Amino acid sequence: xxxxxxxxxxxxxxxxxxxxxxxxxxxxxxxxxxxxxxxxxxxxxxxxxxxxxxxxxxxxxxxxxxxxx
Amino acid sequence: xxxxxxxxxxxxxxxxxxxxxxxxxxxxxxxxxxxxxxxxxxxxxxxxxxxxxxxxxxxxxxxxxxxxxxxxxxxxxxxxxxxxxxxxxxxxxxxxxxxxxxxxxxxxxxxxxxxxxxxxxxxxxxxxxxxxxxxxxxxxxxxxxxxxxxxxxxxxxxxxxxxxxxxxxxxxxxxxxxxxxxxxxxxxxxxxxxxxxxxxxxxxxxxxxxxxxxxxxxxxxxxxxxxxxxxxxx
Numbered sequence: 001x002x003x004x005x006x007x008x009x010x011x012x013x014x015x016x017x018x019x020x021x022x023x024x025x026x027x028x029x030x031x032x033x034x035x036x037x038x039x040x041x042x043x044x045x046x047x048x049x050x051x052x053x054x055x056x057x058x059x060x061x062x063x064x065x066x067x068x069x
Numbered sequence: 070x071x072x073x074x075x076x077x078x079x080x081x082x083x084x085x086x087x088x089x090x091x092x093x094x095x096x097x098x099x100x101x102x103x104x105x106x107x108x109x110x111x112x113x114x115x116x117x118x119x120x121x122x123x124x125x126x127x128x129x130x131x132x133x134x135x136x137x138x139x140x141x142x143x144x145x146x147x148x149x150x151x152x153x154x155x156x157x158x159x160x161x162x163x164x165x166x167x168x169x170x171x172x173x174x175x176x177x178x179x180x181x182x183x184x185x186x187x188x189x190x191x192x193x194x195x196x197x198x199x200x201x202x203x204x205x206x207x208x209x210x211x212x213x214x215x216x217x218x219x220x221x222x223x224x225x226x227x228x229x230x231x232x233x234x235x236x237x238x239x240x241x242x243x244x245x246x247x248x249x250x251x252x253x254x255x256x257x258x259x260x261x262x263x264x265x266x267x268x269x270x271x272x273x274x275x276x277x278x279x280x281x282x283x284x285x286x287x288x289x290x291x292x293x294x295x296x297x298x299x300x301x302x303x
Contacts, residue, residue, distance in 0.1 A: 007136060011144060015128050018148045019121065025159035026117045029110050033175050034232045037163040045160075048152055055148045062136050 004065070010058045017051035020044070106165045113158030120155055123147035167228065168210035170199075176235045178244055185295045194293040203258075212293075216257050250293070252282040
């Protein structure tokens with residue numbers, strides 16, 4: 001697997017994690033139950049944080065690979 | 070989710086004004102635009118659904134053309150910016166909603182206590198406060214949390230413990246209060262009231278004991294809720 005493929009895979013993972021976070025957030029907004037809010041707080045938000053870190057890392061790696069950074 | 074709940078959520082999404090007007094017969098002030106919580110919910114839903122579309126677009130573009138500058142822009146918006154708004158609105162709405170009676174009553178072990186609040190014949194302290202709107206909203210939370218920042222934090226931590234015990238079924242019936250009920254929670258509202266201070270039922274000699282909590286308000290004003298065995302067996 002090339003570095004470019006790996007970065008593409010990581011970015012797709014970031015999109016997936018964000019989508020999962022988004023669904024959890026929508027559940028909290030539509031049908032708020034204590035369990036839904038607890039899951040959103042302790043699972044959804046860390047997933048989003050992981051997605052942002054992956055996005056930042058993949059983008060930096062891509063910019064470095066293209067000698068833009 | 071029932072059709073009615075889905076319709077209510079969609080109504081909230083489309084118009085916080087319409088949702089608020091439909092659910093309440095009490096006249097609303099001129100120029101009513103809904104509550105902050107309703108707007109947070111409506112905008113949060115709008116941002117959340119928009120974000121799902123943005124994520125789908127980013128996914129498709131990434132697959133088709135790789136990591137181009139345009140795709141970077143889509144990713145920044147779909148993974149970095151819009152979810153931040155969604156996170157803020159969901160968190161704020163969730164935190165606000167988690168203090169409502171409906172939220173407390175969503176665990177079935179709480180159902181008898183919530184039913185008692187709505188029971189027109191009930192004379193328990195909690196029902197009296199609820200039915201007469203001595204507390205405007207968040208009735209369970211107001212009486213079961215201390216005031217101030219630490220009160221909110223400890224109430225939220227306790228709530229998390231309740232969720233854990235309920236989800237893992239590691240609770241015992243009948244449900245009992247974790248710690249003796251503190252007078253300070255009553256005195257937050259009643260302590261400075263002239264009606265409280267000048268009541269013949271509150272002799273001046275007992276006032277220091279009431280303030281210090283050595284004499285519980287519930288000795289005379291209980292029970293706060295239906296008897297525990299009755300509540301648990303319902």
